[in-house]
Amino acid sequence: MNKPTTARPEADTTGARQSTNRKNARFFAQAGLYVFPSDGKIPLVPRYNRADTSLSKEERETAIDEYVEKHGVEPAHVGATKDDATLVKLWRKFPNAVPSISCGPSKLVVLDADLKDDGPRKLRMLFAERGGLPAGIAINPTKSGGEHFVFGDPEGKFSNRAGLLKKNCGTDVRGTGGQFVAPGSIREDGATYGTQADKQNFVRAVVGGKLPTLPDYIVELIGTQPDSESAPLNDSDPVVKGLIEELGVGERDGFLSLFDSTVGKFPLDYIRQCRPDFDFFYDHPSDDRSANRMKAATFLVGAYPELTVNDYAAFCEEWAGAGEYDDRQLAREFARAKLNPAHVSKPSDGSAFEPVEDEGGETGHKRPSHIRASDLVANYKPIRWLVKRLIPLNSVGALYGLPNVGKSFVVFDLASHARRGRDWFDRKIAGGDVLYCYAEGAEGMSGRAKAWADNNDTSGGDVALMNNVPNLFKDPKAADKLIAEARKCEADSGQPVRLIIVDTLAAATTGADGSSDKDMGVVCERLRKVATALDCAVLVVHHSGKDVSKGMRGSSAILGAVDYTLLAEEGKGGSTISVEKMRDASKAQSIRFKLVEVVIGKDGDGEDVTSCIIRPTTVGEGLDIAVDDREEASLIKRGDKREDRVERLIEVAGEEVARASLAEDEATNEIGLTLVRLTTLLNASRTNYATLDGKPFAPLHRKDVSRVVQSAVEAERLSVRGSKYYLR
Incomplete structure (x- = not known):
């Protein structure tokens, strides 16, 4: 097993972390709070913002039907709960989940001060100007350095609307439709939401009835909307009710047929070029998923007034920035967007970006297509890595090399570490579910899996395997099929899919001309759709030509379209994985490894059956050093x-x-x-x-x-x- 970095704790997928979170969930429920499992961002049950005891039979059945339609399986539960037996069942299903608290049923409202917007400082300054922090308030730190200021909301007056509080103080509101991760929780990657002392202080305030309600000056800011916001709509509004019904029965077209740049009815490229702010926002969505959807809806209906609520739902299904939602949320967002759409100029002759002559013969000017560098600086976010400085999230990359150099053993070892959140060759990993699609050498997969299991710690989850890989060239729905399979994995494991491996590219693109830019462009576009929809890394395994120095076999379109390429090759004293290309980041140092043959059983004649595992060829600080092929590895x-x-x-x-x-x-x-x-x-x-x-x-x-x-x-x-x- 590869040696993790010693200066940080290992990703904790053990019973200790799981037990802490499970006990915390039951502890909060005993205090009268409504709890549900999440992965830290995404709820793992539908209707998490409702108490399970308040749902009617019809509402529960509707939630189940929607969940099955989206994930392919029935949910483990519907709604947030404070029933101890239900929580025990849920944490058996989702052992790596963190407990989250549903604000509405728990009669709480939370001011979520975001560090990136300087929220904690601004909000504390506001409190200081008004006489100090309200007595009895509970303050819980978040994993990213922000703060949750928790107040009581016994009458359920507040929703997730932040008004000018967001603009002035960098602070969101989590009310009747909101939730927050419970203090004292520990994520699978080791990130914590405060300490056990924070948990105890919070519960004492709740049980003791000490939580104050929101001060009037905060209520004023929440109630005062920025000019661009419209009045809130609820489920009883006739327009919203009609949209909910339409979502329930209306037919829904696919994302490509609606939003593709060439065949789509509502090409997104048009909005992206007319509105550079949408262009940036679409590729760099914020962590506030509900705000993302609302903003996107205003752009969509502003550009295309004929767009329907089902078209909007199809957009949200594929866009990584949309997060989790239900039909009620989509209906309210769509109704609000129709009332106050964004301004997106659409030329009447269909020429999206050429100057248009008015009746007087004068040429009008298109909307400026530039943004300022300061806009990029203000919205800068560092690269999010699956494997630190090797494989980014929301990316498409390729590992290539000569046949039989060990590529499949390498990627299976990588997949197994990523699934368990364990460092790989001294690099941090963002753990999550992994879908390994294999179409070449299928008979060897069971041997590779057994070899790895016999020689490594198998606790912490299994890699999902798929040997019926859709043809990424011939099948226009190939990306949708991969996304659907990944969603099933997420429903089964309770974790987001972080990595999809396609082994090999040639076997998954039968019929494509590997030397054709056009054919490989289609394949790469579909892989990009998968990465974007799931916010995961997609890694394809590919062969090099006979001369490895000339790069990957086939079209240069592959090299141009992917975000990174990794080269596996044999050298003196062992094999190496080196970074050939890394978009938007410096190249990492090479990794040295060797294939170790291990016995995995006996055949019918009583002879050993063997497979291989990979192991680093150095120890200590040299695990991840740059390799010089002049070095000759000698064993002591x-x-x-x-x-x-x-x-x-x-x-x-x-x-x-x-x-x-x-x-x-x-x-x-x-x-x-x-x-x-x-x-x-x-x-x-x-x-x-x-x-x-x-x-x-x-x-x-x-x-x-x-x-x-x-x-x-x-x-x-x-x-x-x-x-x-x-x-x-």
């Missing part, structure tokens, strides 16, 4: 008896503890290592050694390492406290 010969293994275990544990001590400023005797971590360290070290007769050390199974650790404890070289081991 040493004994491999139990006492030899104990000595090496103490060596690598000492190195690890020393590094962690410097990074975390803790005494070495206070730094404990888990059995999983010790297994990782020892096996990484073993790649440098060979037996006295020159045979490379094989990786040890965790049970073998457990015996070595026990021997170290018995020899009083290690002590054990709970689930961790400490140097003596």
Whole structure:
């Protein structure tokens, strides 16, 4: 297993984090709050903004039907709940979820001060100008450095409308339709929402009835809308009711037939070129998904008044910025957008961007197509990585190399680490679900999976495998099919799909001319649609030509269309993965690895059946160094008896503890290592050694390492406290 960075905690997919979140969910419910599972942003149940006990049979059935239509499976539950048995069931279904609190049913309203808008400072200044923080207020930190200011809303007066509070103080409102992640929760990537003390203080304020209601000056700001906003609409409005009914029965066209630049009825490119602010916003949506949808709706109906609510729903289904929603939200947003659409000039002759002569013969001027650099600076967001400095999120990339260099073993190892949120070759990973689509060498997939499982820690989830890959060239609905399959994975695991692997590109594009820019352009456009819709990384496995120095096999369109390319090739002393292209970022250093043959069973004749796993070829700080092929890797010969293994275990544990001590400023005797971590360290070290007769050390199974650790404890070289081991 690849060695994680020591200066940060491993992504916690273990029982400790899961248990903390599960207990927190039940704790908040016992305090009378309505709780539901989420992944930190996306709710994992429909109607999360309603109490489950308040839903009628018809409302529940409608929610189930909508969920099945979107995800292909029935939801685990409908609505937020405070029933203990229901929460136990939900956390069995979604063990890695974080508990979120539904504001409306819980009679709360939250002021969400966003750090990127300087919200915490601005809001605190406002409070200071008005006499200080209201007595009894609960303040919970968010994972990104913002703050949640929690007030009581016993009459359910407030929605998610922020009015001038957003403009003046960089603060959103979470009311009857809103939710927030409960304090004390821990995300799978290790990000925390405050401490257990924050959790206790919050619940004391709720149970003790100490939470104040919103001060009048805050209510005034919320109630005063910016000029561009219209009055709120609710479900009882006849227009909204009609739109909800239309969403329930109306037919819905596909995204491409509606919004494609060449065949679509409502090409998005027109809006993007007329309104550069929409162009930027579409590619860089904010974290406030409801605000994103509202803004997009105003642009859509402003450009195309004939656009229907079902057309708007089709847009939201594919756009990554739309997030999760229900028909009621879409209907309200669409109705508001129709009342106050954005101004998007549409020439009457259909020539979207050419000057148009008026009746007097004078030439009019098109809308400026430029933006200022300051606009980009104000909206700057750093690249979000799946694998730090190697694979970005919302991207399409390719791993290529000669046949049999080990590409499929590499991507399966990558997929397995990403699924479990574990660092890969010392690089941080944004964990989530993974869909691996394999169409070449299918008979070897089970062997690769077993080899990896036999030699790595399999806790934390499984990679989803798909061997019926739609043809990305011939099938016009190929992207939609991949997206639908990914949505099923998300419904099953309760986690967003972060990575889709297509292995190989040639097998998934049968009939396409690999040397044709046109054919490969179609394929790359469909892959881009998948990446954008799911906000995930798409990685295709491809072959190079016979001369690897000439790059990938086939059309240069592939190289031009993808965001990054990785080259796998054999070198002296091992194989390497190097970054050939990286859009909008510097190239990372190369990774060195080797294929290690392992036995995975016996055949009918009693002979060994083998497969391979990948292992780094260096240890310690050199795991992720740039590779110089002039270097010749030589293995050190040493004994491999139990006492030899104990000595090496103490060596690598000492190195690890020393590094962690410097990074975390803790005494070495206070730094404990888990059995999983010790297994990782020892096996990484073993790649440098060979037996006295020159045979490379094989990786040890965790049970073998457990015996070595026990021997170290018995020899009083290690002590054990709970689930961790400490140097003596």
